[in-house]
Amino acid sequence: MRSNIVKNLCKKHCKYYKPSKDNELACKGFTVIEKLIKNGRKISFNKSEKKVSASTGKKLIGNMCVACSFYEDGCDFAAEKKGAPPCGGFILLGHLLDGKIITIDDIVNIH
Numbered sequence: 293m294r295s296n297i298v299k300n301l302c303k304k305h306c307k308y309y310k311p312s313k314d315n316e317l318a319c320k321g322f323t324v325i326e327k328l329i330k331n332g333r334k335i336s337f338n339k340s341e342k343k344v345s346a347s348t349g350k351k352l353i354g355n356m357c358v359a360c361s362f363y364e365d366g367c368d369f370a371a372e373k374k375g376a377p378p379c380g381g382f383i384l385l386g387h388l389l390d391g392k393i394i395t396i397d398d399i400v401n402i403h
């Protein structure tokens with residue numbers, strides 16, 4: 293399943309994806325999506341041209357990014373580098389939240 297998510301999420305949606313890092317520590321966006329799928333949620337990996345809304349972005353930063361291994365050091369978006377996009381997991385989850393397919397509680401309470 294992991295390799296499927298790498299293919300559909302990381303390769304397709306994430307600017308930070310590096311093939312050599314497939315087996316390294318995954319970001320929180322990845323692990324949340326992996327768990328949602330394990331818990332039986334149907335996740336569409338379709339790309340959206342829309343930007344994630346500002347309010348959803350804030351929720352994701354406050355509830356997900358803060359728990360990500362790359363938050364302190366390793367994510368240009370979290371470091372607020374100019375023009376740096378979030379990771380693919382953040383973008384996909386942002387669209388799922390904006391589309392009311394999942395709620396922020398689904399992310400916060402995920403096991």
Ligand code: SF4
Nearest residue numbers: 319321357360367379
């Ligand atoms: S945007 Fe950065 S800090 Fe947030 S989940 Fe993705 S990699 Fe982690």
